[in-house]
Amino acid sequence: MNPVPHPPRALARLQFHAGFTLDDAAARVDYYADLGVSHLYASPLLTARPGSMHGYDVIDCHRINPEVGGEDALRRLVARLRARGMGLVLDIVPNHMFAGVGNAWWMDVLAHGRTSRYAGYFDIDWRSPDPLVRGRVLLPILGKPYAESLRAGEVRLDHDADTGAFVLKVYDNALPLAPETQAPLRAAGSVAQVLAAHAAGQGEEGFARLHALLERQHYRLALWKLASDSIDYRRFFDINELVGLRMEHTRVFEDVHALIFKLYAEGMVDGLRIDHIDGLADPHRYCGQLRRALYRLERQRPPGAPRGPAYVVVEKILAEGEHLRPEWRVDGTTGYEFMDQVSALLHDAAGAGVLDGLWQSISGERTGFADMAHAARRQILIDSFEAELDRTARALFGAARAELDSRDVSLAAIRRVLVEVLVHFPVYRTYAGVLGRDAMDDKVFGIACAGARRTVRLEDRELLEQVTVWLGGQAPRSLPPGPVRQARARAMTIFQQATSPMAAKAVEDTACYRYGRLLSRNEVGADAGRLGLPVADFHARCVERQASHPHNLLATATHDHKRGEDTRVRLAVLSQPAAAAAWAEVVTRWRSRHAGLRVQTEVGMAPSAADEYMLYQTLVGAWPPQLDPADAPALQAFAERIAAWQRKALREAKRRTRWTVPNEPYEDACDAFLAALLAPAQGFVAELAAFVARIAAAGAANGLVQTALRLTTPGIPDTYQGTDYWDFSLVDPDNRRPVDFDRRQSSLARHADWGALLASWRDGALKQRLLHELLQLRARHPALFAGGDYRPLAVATAEDEPGRLIAFARGWRGRAVIVLALRHTAPVLLDAESPRWSAAGTAALLPADTRIQGVPAGMYRNVLGDRHAEVEGPLDPADWLDPLPVAVLEAV
Structure with missing residues (x-):
């Protein structure tokens, strides 16, 4: 072994x-x-x-x-x-844990309240300002208002024959009753008599008895809509069914x-x-x-x-x-930061002008992503996190009331200031402790407060400064033990736990579904406002990662991603000026031709211009490489995937519909628009497939480069299930579809030559082979990749270098691996049949005199091809970038 x-x-x-x-x-x-x-x-x-x-x-x-x-x-x-x-x-x-039936710890808390041995396990605020909730757990699980739910029989008393205990049935879920209420029920008669006496749907007496019984429980049932306003336990994001652990x-x-x-x-x-x-x-x-x-x-x-x-x-x-x-x-x-960095590297900032203009002309949006994210934060605070906002404000209010100097500060004023700080908060959270904030957190608060000063009321600016002090600007340890220190520490903890879910919900799950300049940059951990990343900046981040966390995970696909790794890099092709111009032309034609397919709804045309534009991007990005437009069953399966994505995207954007209040007429109209687009008689499918074919080879080239960089830069590569082949998935649950392992195992065992793999590149085996070769390389040189240095290599040329070549060396005790990769390849791969590379293709992108300097002398072989050669001086990339747009040279 x-x-x-x-x-x-x-x-x-x-x-x-x-x-x-x-x-x-x-x-x-x-x-x-x-x-x-x-x-x-x-x-x-x-x-x-x-x-x-x-x-x-x-x-x-x-x-x-x-x-x-x-x-x-x-x-x-x-x-x-x-x-x-x-x-x-x-x-x-x-x-967190699931807050529901099956969780014995949670059920014990519902049965015993604050006396439960597990009461301290869950982050419950037993000091709710609502007297009907204070000291109890609010359960916003009713589909109708409380009284209506009781009368409709959706909440009823029941008896568990196995345990002999009475339980409360809410729909089909059994909730425990407080032990002190069991004995009176048993003494009130037979099981049948007790159940009949508490049948709320049979008359006012039954309603009154059931209500009185519920009033003696350690939880309060409530309409689901009360969750965002009144929930008294910390949730995972805004998901009521997931309760925070202490x-x-x-x-x-x-x-x-x-x-x-x-x-x-x-x-x-x-x-x-x-x-x-x-x-x-x-x-x-x-x-x-x-x-x-x-x-x-x-x-x-x-x-x-x-x-x-x-x-x-x-x-x-x-x-x-x-x-x-x-x-x-x-x-x-x-590894989300790596996913962002490699994605931005493969996008071309030169296309920003065309894409900005196209997005603005179609959507009418004039604000950038940062402003859109600020607006989303402001909306989310009120729509989804009112209870968390209130809890944080009350904690700060407690800190204010603990000191004589701030006793005249009102809860309303604290709340106003808190909103502005949260809207402008530039990170997910800070980490102040008993020693207060460190330099990094101070910088964060400086940015947040600078933004808040521009939008907060003039009369609240002084309070803004005080709030930053309470939130770690002054170390709690510097205060004498007592109520002031305790109140400050509590406010700081509650605030820091609140910022992350608010940021994620606003940025990842709202703004990223609203901003449509280029959807490939709307990803978890990414700044959608930044289109491209220079090669030098990518190198700098790799050097930094090698120095600080050389075993950081490197991901390009996860269970949380919005779009699969190859969906993103295919769309990245559209950022290159030549492709951006072609995209603008075709999407303008599509929008004009499909105007008659849109329908008017109460909230405007369906789909809206922005929603329609993002739909086109998704169709182009996710189109499977081997999908034949004439294959009706396969096309239907694709349409179903896109329809599921579209409905989720519309609700996450929270503009014309949302999860809490679905606007089904708008959603149905958008579904009908999609179905009409993909109908055979429309002719759109053939045009869609033809446009995808124009950019597919360049997208595949990006996918190969992305995979190679994940396997060779500092860190531990993570390959998400199924992404050993092309990954044209969308957001969950689409990215969790079953994987055809038999097919993958068969293609790996064949070990076909590079020519055959390139000829059939659309089936994904080419990407699998590249992954396999680089994983085997890592196995041959574990120390080099685990702890070896990362050195950017100089690209020497007599002409201006457009930054298309990525070149670096990994070294360890005299052993070396050289990586060469080309990006922004649309000028030579647009309309190409295959991502196959050649010296001619390289020369079309790079000046003829391009040389790589600093490569250690010796014999090398390209592990992604068949070439072996002695290197004695500056290296000519055109000699090695064949057959792929990436070469990995192993010293032999």
Whole structure:
């Protein structure tokens, strides 16, 4: 049995659910081992709510989900992995659990209220300003107003014959009753008599008895619409069914992680991905606790399990200029910042003028993405996070009332100031603790307050400065112990936990569905307002990552992405001036010709101009390479995928429809528009396929370069399930569709030559081969890629260099790997049949005298081709960029 590498060489992410179990994954271990992956990277495996497709709605932290096979199946999977010298990295969810039936901890809180042993596990505000809720948990789960739901029989008393207890049935879900209310019910007569006496639909007496019973419970049932205004527990984003955990309490930390630590000690798990680290009260403390616990368990791990610190990465969105805190002692992030950087690198800023003009002329929007994001933040605060805003404002109000000097500050004024700070907050969150803010957080508050000063009331500007002091500008530790310090610390914690979900909901889930200049830049962790990234800036970020977090995860596709990795880079072609001009011409023609397919609704034309333009982009980006327009079943399947995306996109944008109040006439009209577009008689499908064919080869070239950079720049590459072939997926659930592993295993085993792969490039095997070769390269040189340096190579030419060539070296103790890649290839690949490259194609993009300087002398071979050659001086890229627009030279 081969030893499991530490740190991991390469990860492959798999999504587990009832339709893809741990035993299903065990059957694919050989495929991933042959591909060159060192670790599988599993979605959450703890028991989730029945039918969960993602595992983030955990109901039991002490069991492996039986729907994916349970712990026995996990042991079978790990045995297969160990036999191939592989490991397992597990995604865990410390921030929240599912708030509903099946979660014994949550049910105990509903039954016992504040006296429950689990009351401190969940982040519940027992001090609600609403006297009907104070001291209870608000459950906004009713589809109708409270009284109407009771009279309709949707809330009723029932009896559990197995336990002998009375329960409250809300629709089909059984909620517990407080123990102190069980005895009076049993004493009131037979089960049938008690149920009849509390039948609210049978008369006012039954209604009054049922209501009186509910008034004695530790929860209050409410209409679902009250959630955004009044919910009294911290949620994951605005999802009522996911309740926040108080991971800052040691007992909670140990209980939630008990099984995880057991699995690590037994050698079943080798690393962890921490979901939503920003939701925790104190990420620094949590990471320290986690690292110390894993270190203590290290000596218990059995032979065959990798030694060394456990691999730990955190899901963290880093804004421009923001850095992961080194004191967290984690290996890095899950790689959203890399996904942004490589995407921007493959976009061309030169196309911004054409695309800006096109977007503005079609949509009528004159604001940039930053202003659109600010507007979305302001809307989201009121529409979705009123309760969180109120809780944060009340915490700050408590800090104000704790001091004599600020007793005249009103709650209303604090709320006004808080809104403006949150609207202009430039990052997901800050991390002030007992020592207050550090320099990075001070910079963040400087930016937020500068923006807030422009929009806050003149009379509130002085309060704005005071609020920044309360939120960590003055270290709580500098204050004497007592109410003032406690109030400041509480306000700071609540504020910091609130900013991340508000930012994510406003930017990722609202503004990114409104701003349509080029959808390929509207991605998690990206600044959609920045179209392109210069090569020098990309190099600088790679050098920085190598110095700070060399084992950071590198992702280009995730379970959270808005568009698949190849969808994005195909659309990136449209940013190149030649392609942008062609795109503007064709989309203008389409809009004019399809005017008669739009219909008038109460909220305007459907689809709106902006929605129609974003639909065209999606059709172009997601069109499968092998889709024949004449294949009616395949075209219908594609249409269904786009229709599902469109309805979700319209609701996320929150302009003419939304999840909470769907505008079905508008949505149906947009569906009808899409169906008419793709109808055979329309003729649009043939034009769509023809336009995709014009940019497809350039998009595929981008996809190959993107994959190569993920496999060769500093960090640990993560390959999301199915993306070993082309990935033209859309947002979830589209990006979680079943994967055809048999086909992938067959093409990998064939090991076709490059010529054959290029001839059939549309089937995805070409991308798989590139991935395989580079994973094998990493296996041959693990130390070079784990800790070797990253050195940008100088591109020497007598002419102005347009920045199309990416060249760098990875080195370790005399060994070298050279990477050459071309970007912005539309000038020679527009209308091409294949992404095949040649010296002629290179010469068309680069000056003839282009040379790469600084390459160590010696014999090299291109692992993505057949060329071997001695390099003794400056390297001519045209000699190596064949057959692909990327070459990886291995010293031999």
